[in-house]
Amino acid sequence: MPILEVKQLTKIFGQDARKGLTLLEQGWSKEKIAKEAKLTVGVNQADFHINEGEIFVIMGLSGSGKSTLVRLLNRLIDPTAGRILFRGQDVVKMNAEELRQFRRKNIGMVFQKFGLFPHRTVLGNAEYGLEVQGVDKKKRRELAQQALELVGLGGWENHRPDQLSGGMQQRVGLARGLANDPDVLLMDEAFSALDPLIRKDMQQELLELQDRVKKTIVFITHDLDEALRIGDRIALMKDGVIVQIGTPEEILIQPANKYVERFVEDVDLSKVLTAAHVMKQPEMIRPERGPRVALQLMRDSGVSSLYVTDKEMKLLGVITADDAARAIKEQQSITDVMRREIPQVRPDVLLNELFELMAESHLPLAVVDERDRLKGIVIKGAVLSALAGNAVPEGGLA
Amino acid sequence: MNIPKLPLGRMVEKLEEWLTLYFGPVFDFIHSVIGGMVVGIETLLTFLPSLVVILLITALAYWIGKWRLGLFALIGLLLIDNLGLWGPSMQSLALVLASSVLAVLIGVPIGILCAQSGKARNIITPVLDFMQTMPAFVYLLPAVSFFSLGVVPGVIASIIFAIPPTIRLTNLGIRQVSEELVEAADAFGSTPKQKLFKLQLPIAMPTIMAGINQTIMLSLSMVVISSMIGAQGVGAYVYRAVSQAKTGAGFEAGLAIVVLAILLDRLTQNVLKIKHK
Numbered sequence: 001m002p003i004l005e006v007k008q009l010t011k012i013f014g015q016d017a018r019k020g021l022t023l024l025e026q027g028w029s030k031e032k033i034a035k036e037a038k039l040t041v042g043v044n045q046a047d048f049h050i051n052e053g054e055i056f057v058i059m060g061l062s063g064s065g066k067s068t069l070v071r072l073l074n075r076l077i078d079p080t081a082g083r084i085l086f087r088g089q090d091v092v093k094m095n096a097e098e099l100r101q102f103r104r105k106n107i108g109m110v111f112q113k114f115g116l117f118p119h120r121t122v123l124g125n126a127e128y129g130l131e132v133q134g135v136d137k138k139k140r141r142e143l144a145q146q147a148l149e150l151v152g153l154g155g156w157e158n159h160r161p162d163q164l165s166g167g168m169q170q171r172v173g174l175a176r177g178l179a180n181d182p183d184v185l186l187m188d189e190a191f192s193a194l195d196p197l198i199r200k201d202m203q204q205e206l207l208e209l210q211d212r213v214k215k216t217i218v219f220i221t222h223d224l225d226e227a228l229r230i231g232d233r234i235a236l237m238k239d240g241v242i243v244q245i246g247t248p249e250e251i252l253i254q255p256a257n258k259y260v261e262r263f264v265e266d267v268d269l270s271k272v273l274t275a276a277h278v279m280k281q282p283e284m285i286r287p288e289r290g291p292r293v294a295l296q297l298m299r300d301s302g303v304s305s306l307y308v309t310d311k312e313m314k315l316l317g318v319i320t321a322d323d324a325a326r327a328i329k330e331q332q333s334i335t336d337v338m339r340r341e342i343p344q345v346r347p348d349v350l351l352n353e354l355f356e357l358m359a360e361s362h363l364p365l366a367v368v369d370e371r372d373r374l375k376g377i378v379i380k381g382a383v384l385s386a387l388a389g390n391a392v393p394e395g396g397l398a
Numbered sequence: 399m400n401i402p403k404l405p406l407g408r409m410v411e412k413l414e415e416w417l418t419l420y421f422g423p424v425f426d427f428i429h430s431v432i433g434g435m436v437v438g439i440e441t442l443l444t445f446l447p448s449l450v451v452i453l454l455i456t457a458l459a460y461w462i463g464k465w466r467l468g469l470f471a472l473i474g475l476l477l478i479d480n481l482g483l484w485g486p487s488m489q490s491l492a493l494v495l496a497s498s499v500l501a502v503l504i505g506v507p508i509g510i511l512c513a514q515s516g517k518a519r520n521i522i523t524p525v526l527d528f529m530q531t532m533p534a535f536v537y538l539l540p541a542v543s544f545f546s547l548g549v550v551p552g553v554i555a556s557i558i559f560a561i562p563p564t565i566r567l568t569n570l571g572i573r574q575v576s577e578e579l580v581e582a583a584d585a586f587g588s589t590p591k592q593k594l595f596k597l598q599l600p601i602a603m604p605t606i607m608a609g610i611n612q613t614i615m616l617s618l619s620m621v622v623i624s625s626m627i628g629a630q631g632v633g634a635y636v637y638r639a640v641s642q643a644k645t646g647a648g649f650e651a652g653l654a655i656v657v658l659a660i661l662l663d664r665l666t667q668n669v670l671k672i673k674h675k
Contacts, residue, residue: 027650074585076581076584098589099587100587101587102587103585103586103587104587106587109581111578111581112578112584113578115576115582116576117579117582117596117601119600119601128583128586128596129586132587132589133587176586180586186585260430345623379400
C-alpha cells in the first residue's frame with residue numbers, strides 16, 4: 001500500500017507558469033521552454049508512488065530537479081500542477097493550517113547543510129518540531145532525548161551545533177526529523193556535505209536505524225553509489241523528468257535508456273552486488289546419512305564436496321570425496337571427518353569484500369544468515385561473471 | 399521654452415497647514431505622550447543625587463563591560479558632574495533615550511514588515527533614503543509647527559533622523575537568516591509568528607542591535623540641533639557657546655556629549671555578549 005502517490009506533478013518557475021504547462025503538454029522540451037518562454041521547468045510530470053516503510057531514493061545530477069521534487073512533497077515549493085496523495089489525501093489541496101498539521105505530524109525533513117538552529121542547543125534543535133506543535137516541555141524534552149539517543153548523541157544535549165563535527169551535526173538533524181515521529185522522512189542530500197568515510201558510516205547507520213524505526217524515507221542524492229547502497233527503489237531524474245524507477249539491480253542490469261546506461265556504466269559492480277546476488281545453490285547432506293550416501297551424492301551431481309547441515313539447515317562443515325572415502329575405509333561418521341573451518345560470509349556482504357577471503361581459500365565461500373543457516377555458496381567463476389556485467393546467475397536477482 | 403517653477407514649496411506649506419488644522423488633536427496627544435516620556439526619564443535620572451546615579455550607571459557599565467567600561471563610566475560621569483553639566487546632560491540623555499526607545503518601538507516592526515514583504519520594502523526603502531539625506535534642519539520646521547517649541551519636536555526630529563538604521567538592519571538581519579534554516583522552520587510546521595520569534599529574530603539579533611546602536615548614536619548627534627528649537631540640555635550649552643564664540647565652554651559641553659556617546663555606544667554594543675558568557 002503506497003503511503004505517497006505522486007501524479008503528474010509539475011513545477012514550472014517563472015512569471016506565467018500556467019503557460020509553460022500548456023507548452024509542456026504540446027511537447028516542448030525544457031530547453032525550448034527556457035529559451036522561448038523564459039520559464040524554467042523544475043519538475044516535469046512526475047509519476048511515482050512510495051511504499052510504506054521503504055527507502056525511496058531520488059537520484060540525479062545537479063539541475064535535474066531532484067531537490068525541487070522533494071520540496072514539492074511537503075510543499076516548501078508549491079507545485080504548478082499535479083497531485084500528491086498522502087494516504088489518499090491530496091497535499092496540494094491542503095490549506096495553510098492543514099498543511100502545517102501535515103508537516104508537524106506526518107512528514108519530517110533533514111537538510112543538506114544540516115539546517116540546524118545555531119542559537120539553540122542540540123536538545124533545543126531536536127525538540128523544535130514538538131515545540132511548535134505545543135507539546136509540553138517535559139514531554140517534548142523526553143521525546144527529543146529519545147531521538148538523540150537513537151542517533152547516538154546521548155550526552156551531547158547541551159552543546160551548541162557549532163561545537164559538533166559534521167557527522168554529529170547531521171545526527172542532530174536526523175534526531176530533529178525523527179523526534180516528532182513522522183510517517184515520512186525527507187532527506188535532501190543529507191550526507192552529501194560529509195567526508196566520504198563518515199558518509200559511509202552514516203549510510204550504514206541509516207540502514208540500521210531504518211530497521212528499528214521502520215520509517216518511509218525519501219532520500220535525495222547525486223551519488224549513484226549512495227543510491228545503490230541504501231535505496232530499496234531508485235528514481236533516476238534528468239532535466240526534471242523521471243527517467244527510470246526500479247530496484248538498484250533493475251537500474252544496473254536493465255537501464256531504461258542510453259542516459260541511464262551511461263550513468264551506470266562506471267559503477268563498480270563489486271561495490272554494489274552482494275554475496276546474495278552471486279551465490280548458487282549448494283549440494284547439501286545431513287550428517288546422519290553417512291559417508292557412503294555422501295560419496296554417492298557427489299558422484300550423481302558431479303561435485304567434489306558436500307556441505308553438511310543439520311535439520312535447521314545450520315551449517316556444520318564440509319566433506320570432500322577424499323574425506324568420505326577415508327571415512328568409509330576407517331568406519332567413521334561424517335562428523336568425524338568433515339572440515340569445520342569453512343570461510344563464511346553473510347548474504348549482504350559486498351563482492352569487493354569477498355576477494356580477499358576467496359583468494360585465501362580453495363573452497364567456495366559459504367553464505368550463511370545470522371542464525372548460521374546455509375543460504376548458498378559463492379564460487380570464483382560466478383563472481384567474475386557478475387563483475388563482467390553478465391546478468392547474475394539463476395535466482396540471484398532479488 | 400520657459401517652464402514655470404513648480405510650486406513644490408508652496409504645496410508642502412499647504413499640506414502643513416491642512417495637517418495642523420485637521421489633525422491638531424492627534425498632534426496634541428502625541429505631544430503629551432512624548433513630553434510625558436521625556437519628563438519621566440529626566441525625573442528618574444535627576445531625582446536621586448548625582449553621585450548615586452553615577453554609581454548606579456557605573457555598576458551597570460561594570461556588569462556589561464567589566465572594569466574597563468565601569469572605570470570609564472565613573473571617571474567620565476564624575477567629570478561631567480564636576481564641570482557643572484550634570485543637569486543638562488541628563489536632560490539630553492532623557493531626550494536621546496526617549497527618541498531611541500520610540501525609534502526602536504516603531505523601527506523594529508517596520509523592519510520586520512520590510513523583511514517579510516518585498517512590496518513593503520520597495521515602498522519604505524526610498525522613504526528611508528529621503529529621511530536620511532534630507533538635512534535634519536528641514537524637518538525641524540514642520541515639527542515645530544505641529545508640536546510648538548521645546549523638547550517634543552526635538553524628539554520627533556531625532557526619531558525621523560535616527561530611525562532608518564534600525565529599520566534597515568532589522569530587515570537585513572532577518573533576510574540574512576539562511577534559506578535552509580527558514581526552510582527547516584517551515585518544514586516542521588512553524589506558524590509565521592513561531593518562525594519569527596523562534597528563528598528569525600534571535601538569529602538577526604546581533605544585526606538588529608547594530609542598528610539600534612546606530613540609532614542611538616544618530617539621535618545623540620541631534621542633541622545640538624534640537625537645542626535650536628528650544629530643547630533644553632547640554633546641546634543648548636554647545637549651541638550657546640558656538641553662537642557666543644566661547645571656545646572653552648563649547649569644549650566642556652562637547653566633551654560631556656562625547657562621554658555620553660562613548661558610554662551609550664559601548665553599553666549597547668556589549669549588551670548582547672552578556673548572554674553568551
